[in-house]
Amino acid sequence: MVTLPKAVRQHYGLGPDTPLTLVDWNGVFILSPRIPVVTDLAKQIAVERAAAGLSVQDLLRTWDQERYGADVPQSEDA
Known part of the structure; x- marks a missing residue:
């Protein structure tokens, strides 16, 4: 489980059920909302x-x- 700071969640409109995608790019993790x-x-x-x-x-x-x-x-x- 990953917890994002409230300010980040509010800025990007992320809710508790927002699906996210985690990409491992040579050891750099990229977390982005999955757009349905x-x-x-x-x-x-x-x-x-x-x-x-x-x-x-x-x-x-x-x-x-x-x-x-x-x-x-x-x-x-x-």
Whole structure:
């Protein structure tokens, strides 16, 4: 277990559950926050989708249209 000074935790916005990565670079230890990129992107997409009034089905339908053009396979729930 490693304890970081309160000032450092506050400055970098680190909480008790913030995942960190430890890298050993020829005897020099580098400790950095692990940035959950995919999780952050998924949250951003969900917020923007809701703000636009779109459902997940709307996004999938549009994706299919982009992918297949006019020949979009129809699902049973469409």
